[in-house]
Amino acid sequence: MAITLAFDVYGTLINTHGLLTQLEELVDDKAQSFSNTWREKQLEYSFRRGLMKRYLPFSECTRSALEYACKLHRVDMSTEQKSQLLSLYAELPAFQDTLYGLAALSHKQFRPYAFSNGTEAAVRKLLQASGTEQYLLDIVSVDDLKSFKPDPAVYDYFLQRSASDKEQSWLISSNPFDVIGALNFGMKAAWVKRSEAALFDDWEAKPTLVVDSLEHIGEKILQESVV
Known part of the structure; x- marks a missing residue:
């Protein structure tokens, strides 16, 4: 069998860290730590939603995690830049x-x-x-x-x-x-x-x-x- x-x-x-080149253009030397935060929070949010039975698609966890990473690393990213990153994340x-x-x-x-x-x-x-x-x-x-x-x-x-x-x-x-x-x-x-x-x-x-x-x-x- x-x-x-x-x-x-x-x-x-x-x-999942395949956007470092693009992140370097936006956040310079914070790219790796920014990417790490983004991934860690993406998973954390999925765990939370699973436990709370408050499901949203994984893409929404990814979007929320990006917002958190911007706040944590004090990156002033435009809505257009965030949308572009999320589009790239899909490929x-x-x-x-x-x-x-x-x-x-x-x-x-x-x-x-x-x-x-x-x-x-x-x-x-x-x-x-x-x-x-x-x-x-x-x-x-x-x-x-x-x-x-x-x-x-x-x-x-x-x-x-x-x-x-x-x-x-x-x-x-x-x-x-x-x-x-x-x-x-x-x-x-x-x-x-x-x-x-x-x-x-x-x-x-x-x-x-x-x-x-x-x-x-x-x-x-x-x-x-x-x-």
Whole structure:
């Protein structure tokens, strides 16, 4: 039986810090810290909304996080500049290893899906722009449930949509909270640690597999599966 792979999109397939060049033009030497704040608040707002049951699409979390980053870093950005950044965010680039890793997957051995906090339309636009959609069977969006990762219900929904079971399903993500969420639900999970500085939360859950890129991800999962 083929192994089902749930690829997280933002931060795993797609580089959420892919607008540094554009940010440097707007905020100079604050670009990296501004980008970090934007991403951190984007996730925090999704967590809050998931817990409060006050769902809005992930794009609205992204918009609110941008507003917060501007206030925190005291950046006077015009409405037009914000709109331009949000438009560019909708077409963020893929990581260099993403295409290689996805293209190398054997469809006899794997069933690869995109699994994201973003809406299906937003994720499809990202994948098409980055050239990655062709390697994925389908897109599973939490928007259908009006919740966010790491709500256990969204991992269950992924299994339903992909017609898979926990034993034959892996989450692949660069986001520790997502990996922990999948492990908590009972799936296997690979943490993509692209940077030595990246830290995994000191929880009782540990990744099934740790990789430094998506290159050879299929081979490594197969090796882990037979251990």
